[in-house]
Amino acid sequence: MKALVIYDSGFGNTKSIAEAIATGLSSLNAKVLPVGQLRPEDISSGDLLVVGSPINGWRPTQKTLEALSRLGSRGLAGVVAAGFDTRVKLFIHGDAARKITKTLKDAGASIVAKPMAFYVKGTEGPLLDGETSRAAAWGEELSANARAYGTQRSA
Helix, strand or coil, rough: EEEEECCCCCHHHHHHHHHHHHHHHHCCCCEEHHHHCHHHHHHCCCCEEEEEEEEHHHHCCCHHHHHHHHHHHCCCCCCCEEEEEEEEEECCCCCCHHHHHHHHHCCCECCCCCCCCEEEEECCCCCCCCCCHHHHHHHHHHHHHHHHHHHHHHH
């Protein structure tokens, strides 16, 4: 099993979270890529795919939606996945992570974690204190969940 963390980032905050998640996925030798560099052949059955985007107009960025569309067109059966977003901590906001997760599931991926939000101060950031540590811990959780899922499937 290998892990791939893909992201789009306008101001560097989502990239920082993606890198922190990859740190937590260290046992899976996670690779981090901007969505524009993702090729569908980079993902194969049994892999963990983590997708992140800042909220842009109440949803993932256009680049993220296009990357998910390319992946979904070939199907993600056998892939385990999770989605995250970066957002301003407000009472009302979009939910890109939930939309990413739904798109991954609709493409056939098995979801191994609830959608996750990471918070920034204002539109451009920086990240709130502790968010990269929280992202690394979530990466560790994803690694454990993905391994457990793989063990259940092979039993």
